[in-house]
Amino acid sequence: MxxxxxxxxxxxxxxxxxxxxxKALTVKWKKQTAKMPENRINGYxxxxxxxxxxxxxKMVRVKGYKKSSAKIRKLQAKKxxxxxxxxxxxxxxxxxxxxxxxxxxxxxx
Numbered sequence: 259m260x261x262x263x264x265x266x267x268x269x270x271x272x273x274x275x276x277x278x279x280x281k282a283l284t285v286k287w288k289k290q291t292a293k294m295p296e297n298r299i300n301g302y303x304x305x306x307x308x309x310x311x312x313x314x315x316k317m318v319r320v321k322g323y324k325k326s327s328a329k330i331r332k333l334q335a336k337k338x339x340x341x342x343x344x345x346x347x348x349x350x351x352x353x354x355x356x357x358x359x360x361x362x363x364x365x366x367x
Contacts, residue, residue: 268299268347269356271302273286273343299346300347302345302346303320304328304341305317306340306341306342309340318330336366337366339364344356344357
C-alpha cells in the first residue's frame, strides 16, 4: 500500500487598484477563475493595517471566486493604510490559503 501526501495551495492574486473614499477604500484585484471545480477557489481574504509591518491588521473575507472588488468601510480619515490580499479554498472543514500578495498603500479622504 502506498500513501501519497500533497499540499493544497490555491493560486494567488494581486491587488490592481486601491480607490480612495471618505473613511473607506475600494480595493480591486485580478480575479481568479478555473474551468475545473477541483481547482476553483472559494473567495478572497483582504488584510489592512495602519502599520507597514501588518501588525494589528484587520481582515475582510470576500466570498465567491467571481468577485473582483470590495469596499472597506469604517476607516480613519486621512490615514495611510497598507493592504494585502490572498485567495482561499475550503475542502471539508479545512481552509487552505495562498501566499499574501505584495503590499499596496492608500490614504483615505
